[in-house]
Amino acid sequence: MPFCSRCQKPLQGALWCGACQHLQSSGLQADYFSVFGLPTRYDLDLKILEQSYHELATEMHPDFYATAPADERRLSESLSARLNQAWQTLQDPTARARYLTGIWQSQTPTHERDLPTGFLQEMFALQEELEELLEAKDQQALAAKHADFLQRLNDLRHNYQQQLIELKENTPDTTFCKQIQQQLNAERYLLRLLESCSPTSSETDP
Amino acid sequence: MAYSEKVIDHYNDPRNVGSFTKNDDQVGTGLVGAPECGDVMKLQIKVEDEKIVDAKFKTFGCGSAIASSSLATEWVKGKTLDEALAIQNTEIVKELSLPPVKIHCSVLAEDAIKAAIKDYRKRQDIAIESPAA
Numbered sequence: 333m334p335f336c337s338r339c340q341k342p343l344q345g346a347l348w349c350g351a352c353q354h355l356q357s358s359g360l361q362a363d364y365f366s367v368f369g370l371p372t373r374y375d376l377d378l379k380i381l382e383q384s385y386h387e388l389a390t391e392m393h394p395d396f397y398a399t400a401p402a403d404e405r406r407l408s409e410s411l412s413a414r415l416n417q418a419w420q421t422l423q424d425p426t427a428r429a430r431y432l433t434g435i436w437q438s439q440t441p442t443h444e445r446d447l448p449t450g451f452l453q454e455m456f457a458l459q460e461e462l463e464e465l466l467e468a469k470d471q472q473a474l475a476a477k478h479a480d481f482l483q484r485l486n487d488l489r490h491n492y493q494q495q496l497i498e499l500k501e502n503t504p505d506t507t508f509c510k511q512i513q514q515q516l517n518a519e520r521y522l523l524r525l526l527e528s529c530s531p532t533s534s535e536t537d538p
Numbered sequence: 539m540a541y542s543e544k545v546i547d548h549y550n551d552p553r554n555v556g557s558f559t560k561n562d563d564q565v566g567t568g569l570v571g572a573p574e575c576g577d578v579m580k581l582q583i584k585v586e587d588e589k590i591v592d593a594k595f596k597t598f599g600c601g602s603a604i605a606s607s608s609l610a611t612e613w614v615k616g617k618t619l620d621e622a623l624a625i626q627n628t629e630i631v632k633e634l635s636l637p638p639v640k641i642h643c644s645v646l647a648e649d650a651i652k653a654a655i656k657d658y659r660k661r662q663d664i665a666i667e668s669p670a671a
Contacts, residue, residue, distance in 0.1 A: 445573050452571045456578045459598040517573035524576025528598070 334358070334366075345369040345384065347411045348392050355392065355407050364418035364431060374432055374496035378423065385419045425493055430516055432496070436509045446514050447521075455521045462528050478529040485522045488515055541601060542635035548605035553612050556594045558582045563665045566658025568650040574642050577603045581650035583614060583622075585658055590614045590622055595650070602640040606630050606647035619655050 335342055336349035337356055344350055346362035346369070365372045368384050392415065397408040421427045437444060458477075465473050492515040499508070541549070557580065558565045568581045577599030584592040593611035597604045609630060614622045630636070630644035 445571075447571065447573070452569055452578060455571065455576075456569060456580060456598070459578055460596075463598075520573050521571065521576040521578070524598075 343369070345388060347415060348388060350391075353391070355404065355411055357407055359411055360414060362414070363435065364421050367415060367418040368422070370422075372432070372435060372502055374429060374493070374499065376422070376428075381419075381422060385415070385423075388415055389419075426489070426516075426519065429492060429496060429512065433509065433513050433516060436504065437513075439503060444513060445517065446510060447517050448514050451518055451521070455525065458525055459528060462525070466528075474529050478526065481522055481525050481529065485519065485526065488519055488522065491515065544609075544634050545601055545605040545636070548608040548634070549601040552595075552604055552608040554592075554594050554608065554615075555596060557596060558584055558592075558594055563661050566654040566656070566661065568653030568655075568657060570646055570649045570653055572599070572603070572642050572646050575600065577643070577646060579603060579607050579646050579650050581607055581610060581647070581654050583651075583654045583658060585619065588620075589618050590616065599646075600640075600643065602634070602636055602643040603646060605634055606636075606643045607650060609633060610647040610651055614651060619658070622651055623655055625651055 334346055334356075336352060336354055337358065338354040339349060339352040341349065341351040343356065345359075346366040347356055347359035348354070349356065359367065363372070368381060368388075370376055370381070389412065392408055392412055394405065394408045394412055397405045400408070421431050462474075462477060465477065492512055495508075495512065558567075560567055562584075564584050564586065566583045566585065569578070570581075571578045577597065579595065579597040579599065581595045582593065583590045593614050595607040595611050597607045610625070613625060625648060627641070627644040627648040630647055631641055634644070636644055
């Protein structure tokens with residue numbers, strides 16, 4: 333557990349000391365879980381996370397440092413930004429899973445572009461099917477495809493989230509990391525397929 | 539985001555769109571994807587005497603991915619397999635003036651060329667082996 337750089341008391345979160353109200357410059361390098369003093373695990377209590385976020389956001393708010401020395405004022409801005417990033421990432425299940433696999437990746441590099449066998453071929457075939465439906469403006473078939481893909485996306489998300497929740501150790505083995513990474517990669521392709529279902533998708537920012 | 543004129547040109551008028559029969563021994567197929575954005579790219583080459591005589595592509599992705607693969611088919615035509623293998627994504631970035639966030643599109647095109655050549659060579663090995671078997 334880290335300690336406050338000023339009063340030496342143990343810190344709850346890496347950004348700010350609740351005991352002496354001191355901003356921790358070392359918090360700028362802290363990972364998002366440490367920001368909230370949470371273990372590096374997928375499974376977390378969103379209510380507690382939200383509560384700590386609001387408390388910290390209030391305590392460290394740059395408004396309170398308006399009259400503080402310039403470096404302290406800047407530090408409160410940087411730490412608040414870090415806090416917001418951490419919150420944005422951890423509160424979203426997909427972003428949290430991606431962030432977590434990123435941490436694993438730095439410890440044991442795996443095949444980060446890996447996909448389940450045959451998945452890419454299937455995605456290509458589905459994109460070709462969609463293209464024909466879009467050209468034919470077959471709204472009914474497109475809606476059915478959209479529903480299919482959505483179901484598949486939800487199943488996929490449910491599956492990897494469950495695996496992550498049930499994970500006991502902090503540093504899982506390569507097989508597990510690979511399984512999760514494959515599903516997170518597959519998720520992006522499914523999101524793209526869903527996007528392609530709507531006739532306006534070709535107008536999106538290329 | 540602003541596109542370079544060359545990207546817009548390839549996007550509006552993509553070269554060599556289409557596909558060859560997959561099971562032709564003269565054809566190599568490369569199918570690659572970018573997990574960053576879910577783009578899928580298929581690039582095929584037709585080879586005679588170690589030389590690429592024709593190339594086709596089909597890409598489901600952004601303008602930069604389409605332009606990168608379109609350009610890749612133009613570049614590989616007339617090259618030997620070894621020459622095509624030497625094509626670097628950085629050359630595509632330079633030609634199309636791709637911004638940093640679109641560099642992965644050029645990587646995808648380079649990967650597609652390499653995958654297509656690998657697939658062709660694998661087919662040749664099988665084609666050479668099978669009559670003896």
